[in-house]
Each structure stands twice: as structure tokens, then as C-alpha cells.
Amino acid sequence: xxxxxxxxxxxxxxxxxxxxxxxxxxxxxxxxxxxxxxxxxxxxxxxxxxxxxxxxxxxxxxxxxxxxxxxxxxxxxxxxxxxxxxxxxxxxxxxxxxxxxxxxxxxxxxxxxxxxxxxxxxxxxxxxxxxxxxxxxxxxxxxxxxxxxxxxxxxxxxxxxxxxxxxxxxxxxxxxxxxxxxxxxxxxxxxxxxxxxxxxxxxxxxxxxxxxxxxxxxxxxxxxxxxxxxxxxxxxxxxxxxxxxxxxxxxxx
Ligand SMILES: [Zn+2]
Ligand SMILES: [Zn+2]
Ligand SMILES: [Zn+2]
Numbered sequence: 001x002x003x004x005x006x007x008x009x010x011x012x013x014x015x016x017x018x019x020x021x022x023x024x025x026x027x028x029x030x031x032x033x034x035x036x037x038x039x040x041x042x043x044x045x046x047x048x049x050x051x052x053x054x055x056x057x058x059x060x061x062x063x064x065x066x067x068x069x070x071x072x073x074x075x076x077x078x079x080x081x082x083x084x085x086x087x088x089x090x091x092x093x094x095x096x097x098x099x100x101x102x103x104x105x106x107x108x109x110x111x112x113x114x115x116x117x118x119x120x121x122x123x124x125x126x127x128x129x130x131x132x133x134x135x136x137x138x139x140x141x142x143x144x145x146x147x148x149x150x151x152x153x154x155x156x157x158x159x160x161x162x163x164x165x166x167x168x169x170x171x172x173x174x175x176x177x178x179x180x181x182x183x184x185x186x187x188x189x190x191x192x193x194x195x196x197x198x199x200x201x202x203x204x205x206x207x208x209x210x211x212x213x214x215x216x217x218x219x220x221x222x223x224x225x226x227x228x229x230x231x232x233x234x235x236x237x238x239x240x241x242x243x244x245x246x247x248x249x250x251x252x253x
Contacts, residue, residue: 001143001165002041003189005249006048006058009033010193010202010226011078013054023227030231030246034058035078036169036224038189039067040162045141047071049160049167055082062248066093069140070129072101073169074157075108083113083127090128097129100138100145104156106131148178153201161185165253166217169224172201174211185217187253189245192222194229205234212242221245 007013014033015024023031035052045068058064067089073079090097101109109131110117116126132138137146146161150171159168159178164186168174171191174182182188190211193202203211205222212220220242225234235243 001162001253003165003167003187003251003253004039004041004062005221005223005245005247005251006037006039006062006064007034007052007054008223008225008245008247008249009035010224011035011076012226013078014225014227016227019227021227023230026230028231029248030244032247033225034247036191037079038167039064042141042143045069047140049073050079050169051082051086052078053081055085056088059085059088067097068093070097070099071140071145071160072099072105072109073159074152074155075105075112076155076170079170080109080112083109083116083129085127086129087125087127095128097127098132098140099129100132100134100140102147102156102158103133103135106133146181148174148181150174150178155201163253164218165189170202172199172203172207179211179215182215182217185215186219187251188212188215188217188220189223190220191224192229193224194226195234205229205238209239209242212239217241219243221249221251 034054037050040047047069048067049071147158151173152170167189169191192205192208223245
């Protein structure tokens with residue numbers, strides 16, 4: 001399995017519109033972060049996690065030529081609003097794309113993207129997708145996907161464990177039952193917004209490091225960082241087995 005980071009930024013993306021701070025004006029490509037998403041290559045299948053507003057740009061930039069399935073973490077705009085761009089893939093592949101999500105996420109997607117599910121629009125430039133609701137572990141192309149519930153304000157969010165890999169973006173707290181599902185990982189991807197101050201729905205870097213200290217995965221990549229997090233300087237301060245992810249990073253699991 002290979003994981004390609006399509007985006008590692010928080011909801012604004014980095015650079016943030018009109019911001020002239022050190023990170024937003026940095027020429028280091030690792031300080032440029034699209035909205036958070038990963039592409040997981042399972043054999044010859046591409047499984048996308050979330051469809052953020054940067055999806056079109058990400059697909060072109062990283063030469064993604066097919067999407068065989070999508071996993072949704074939650075419905076915040078920075079994880080969902082590129083859904084319409086799935087039509088480039090469904091029309092190219094001449095097939096409907098299975099999109100796995102929780103029942104709550106499914107209801108929200110049907111509301112926000114109502115036109116996608118209206119029969120009269122079939123075939124007229126809309127993405128061909130099928131929402132498949134999960135209520136427990138499910139199979140995607142022969143891989144068991146384990147949804148891991150985490151707490152992110154009032155919005156229901158799931159991370160995903162696949163074998164020895166887990167991906168958790170937007171999260172303030174991991175319940176005890178979910179922590180138990182994240183033991184013995186080779187690679188953990190975990191959201192970390194900034195050093196300080198604390199945020200009510202996202203973990204800061206120190207809070208994420210506390211989780212890492214408890215779970216002790218082989219390697220951890222932090223994601224969903226905001227523009228106060230400078231790549232090189234931050235990596236220097238992190239423990240050896242924890243690094244910031246960056247757009248374009250490929251991790252083999
Ligand atoms: Zn987010
Ligand atoms: Zn900035
Ligand atoms: Zn969110």
C-alpha cells in the first residue's frame with residue numbers, strides 16, 4: 001500500500017488568502033499546503049480520502065488519473081466541497097464511484113449536493129457516485145477498513161485504520177475505545193493544528209504528541225497544519241519518529 005499526501009493544510013489552505021506572514025510567503029514548497037486529503041494506492045486501485053475544494057488542482061498536480069473509491073471522514077467544507085470534481089473520474093472510468101461514509105455524513109452529502117442525486121440530472125455533467133453507509137468495518141478491494149470515531153466539536157468524524165496504517169485528520173480527542181483500535185501501528189497520520197494556543201476542535205502539536213506517546217506507532221506524520229507552522233523549523237523540534245507531512249509526500253506501508 002502506498003499513501004500519497006494530496007494536501008496537508010488546515011481549512012484555509014496555505015498560503016491563506018491575502019496573508020503575508022513568513023510561512024504564507026515562504027518559497028519552500030513544503031510550506032504550501034492544500035486542503036487535507038490522501039490518496040491510498042491499493043494494488044492497482046486508488047482510494048481517495050475526502051474530496052476537498054483543492055481536488056481538481058491536486059489531481060492535476062500529482063497526476064491522479066483514476067479514483068476507484070472514496071472514504072469520507074466528515075462533512076466540513078475543507079473535506080467535502082470538491083465532490084463535484086469526481087465527475088472527471090466517473091465519466092473517464094465510465095462507472096459510478098463508491099463513496100463510503102457514515103449515515104450522518106451520507107445524509108449531509110445528499111443535502112449539500114442534492115443535484116447529484118436527482119434523477120432528472122442523470123448524465124448531464126454530474127458525478128456518478130454511490131453513497132455506501134458504514135456502521136462498522138468494511139471491505140474495499142480486499143482490504144479491511146476500520147472506521148475509528150474521534151471527537152471534533154459537534155461534527156461526527158471518523159478516521160480509518162487499514163492494516164498497520166491509520167489516518168486521523170480533524171480531531172480534538174480520541175475516545176478510549178478508539179485508542180484501543182489504534183494500537184500496534186506502523187504508520188499513524190494525525191491532525192495537529194499549531195503549537196499554541198489550544199483550539200476547541202483541533203489538537204495542537206503538543207496534544208498530538210501526547211497521543212503519539214501513548215500509542216507509540218512506528219512512525220507518525222502530522223497533518224492539517226495552519227500557517228503558523230513552519231515546516232523545517234517545526235520538524236527540528238519534533239521527536240525523531242514524528243515528522244510533519246507535506247504535499248506530495250509518499251509513504252509506503
Ligand atoms: Zn479539516
Ligand atoms: Zn499566513
Ligand atoms: Zn473538520
